[in-house]
Amino acid sequence: MIDFGYTLSKSGTLKIENLDDSRFKALHKLEPDAYKCINCGSCTASCSAGVFTELSLRKILLSLQRGDEKDYINQLQSCMLCGKCMLVCPRGINTRHLILSISKIYNTVDR
Amino acid sequence: MAKDNVIVIGGGPCGIEVSRNLRDLGYTPILLEQQSELGGHLRLWDRLFPEGVEARKILKDLTSDLKGVKWFTDVNIESIHKSRKGYTVNVDTGMSFETKALVVTTGFKLFPAERKQEYGYNIYERVITNADLEQYFHTRKDPRIQNPKTIGFVHCVGSRDEKACNRQCSKVCCATAVKQASEIKELFPDAIVYCFYMDLRLFGRSYEDMYLTAQKQYGVRFIRGRVSEVSEDIDGKLFVKAEDTLLGKPMKMKLDLLVLMTGILPGESTTQLSEMLKINVGEDGFFTPRDTILEPCRAKDAGLFMAGACTGPKTIPETLSEARATAIQVHKYLSR
Ligand SMILES: Cc1cc2nc3c(=O)[nH]c(=O)nc-3n(C[C@H](O)[C@H](O)[C@H](O)COP(=O)(O)OP(=O)(O)OC[C@H]3O[C@@H](n4cnc5c(N)ncnc54)[C@H](O)[C@@H]3O)c2cc1C
Ligand code: SF4
Ligand code: SF4
Ligand code: SF4
Numbered sequence: 001m002i003d004f005g006y007t008l009s010k011s012g013t014l015k016i017e018n019l020d021d022s023r024f025k026a027l028h029k030l031e032p033d034a035y036k037c038i039n040c041g042s043c044t045a046s047c048s049a050g051v052f053t054e055l056s057l058r059k060i061l062l063s064l065q066r067g068d069e070k071d072y073i074n075q076l077q078s079c080m081l082c083g084k085c086m087l088v089c090p091r092g093i094n095t096r097h098l099i100l101s102i103s104k105i106y107n108t109v110d111r
Numbered sequence: 112m113a114k115d116n117v118i119v120i121g122g123g124p125c126g127i128e129v130s131r132n133l134r135d136l137g138y139t140p141i142l143l144e145q146q147s148e149l150g151g152h153l154r155l156w157d158r159l160f161p162e163g164v165e166a167r168k169i170l171k172d173l174t175s176d177l178k179g180v181k182w183f184t185d186v187n188i189e190s191i192h193k194s195r196k197g198y199t200v201n202v203d204t205g206m207s208f209e210t211k212a213l214v215v216t217t218g219f220k221l222f223p224a225e226r227k228q229e230y231g232y233n234i235y236e237r238v239i240t241n242a243d244l245e246q247y248f249h250t251r252k253d254p255r256i257q258n259p260k261t262i263g264f265v266h267c268v269g270s271r272d273e274k275a276c277n278r279q280c281s282k283v284c285c286a287t288a289v290k291q292a293s294e295i296k297e298l299f300p301d302a303i304v305y306c307f308y309m310d311l312r313l314f315g316r317s318y319e320d321m322y323l324t325a326q327k328q329y330g331v332r333f334i335r336g337r338v339s340e341v342s343e344d345i346d347g348k349l350f351v352k353a354e355d356t357l358l359g360k361p362m363k364m365k366l367d368l369l370v371l372m373t374g375i376l377p378g379e380s381t382t383q384l385s386e387m388l389k390i391n392v393g394e395d396g397f398f399t400p401r402d403t404i405l406e407p408c409r410a411k412d413a414g415l416f417m418a419g420a421c422t423g424p425k426t427i428p429e430t431l432s433e434a435r436a437t438a439i440q441v442h443k444y445l446s447r
Contacts, residue, residue: 012361013360014355058357062357
């Protein structure tokens, strides 16, 4: 590219049709409840790891639904699988199981 | 003993149910409808939330039992005079009716979607309204709907919007959006369906199940964020901008079909009738009752009653309950 002496900053806008949600579809097959989240934030609020890290299961799940994987998925590294999020979820999502399935499909364990 | 006439203005679900109940109480209701058929907005809907009952079945049940009700269609109110004895209503066909009690059931008006120009209704080919979609569900014919692969529903079109001069929530359109999103997924199972909402306001028995089914069974994607603008490309595809406020990111997407959830505004004749009958109207434009909690179906004037969507957004069961309550109030008033 020609150097015009300035740079353009990357747009933060999500272009939905450029995103690939095929892995979320695979996740949905394993976890039929993956669409049930109502973004209440209870899981994040009561998360044992959330006190020390950025971990937000709500944001991870939502970003995966959108097919916008990169920003939040690494947060799962700090999950201790304590299952507190499961106790508080008002939609009755088995979040602990969901997290395990996410790790499987998105290979978070090897990252 | 022949009992009194009672005039009911507006032959939607509410006016019909008021009339039927007054008839059962021994009165002779005179139901005046300005359109050429009875039924009001119920005539426009295909299936009703939350259970998906056919609107036409409800309409048929309501209208098949009008024996003893004197009903007139295609009539416009010309003037109403109040005297000590009651009201005289003159209509454009030259007829005139006397009544001691008058019931106003003039309903609502759908927000005209073209007034939100940034959404492009009547400008872009593939932008339709909730009312258009109901029509499509019934006829399965609409040149704008051609096997869409991506579909967006915009909540709160002309509601909760001071720019559209309507600050209020229309109450029925979230439920309608969730219902229609599921129905369209049934017709086009491969389509991706988005609902753009500011708050989801579905209430009442089994409405939450409707939401859950839309999420779990139909995979409808709910995006908390209002569509800010729409544009069209050369192929007729729509470009939509919104913010995914739960993710905190602006987003853009291409859609094949956009459905605008137009809301409930005060009916066309509200101003005219409020002047003729000196009924108070609120800042929102709807008729204001004597007491919103204890006497929601009575105007300030002793012989004047009102019910249904002319006093604010309501569902059909709510409208019908209010209609029955109003008939009893009228009866109590006339037999006092
Ligand atoms: C998009 C949408 C979808 C909906 N879907 C559902 C649903 O699935 N389930 C549900 O429970 N509810 C639903 N509703 C709500 C439902 O439509 C209303 O509850 C119902 O129509 C209210 O009945 P009404 O008789 O008060 O008013 P209307 O249905 O508006 O009827 C009023 C009647 O009065 C007549 N009129 C007005 N002015 C005059 C005048 N001056 N002289 C003579 N006649 C006059 C009109 O022509 C009309 O026929 C929906 C509403 C919307 C906006
Ligand atoms: S299981 Fe993981 S995400 Fe859930 S509360 Fe425990 S640490 Fe947080
Ligand atoms: S608690 Fe459940 S419903 Fe609430 S944000 Fe977490 S996963 Fe979603
Ligand atoms: S019911 Fe929903 S779509 Fe309708 S005005 Fe209220 S919040 Fe908006």
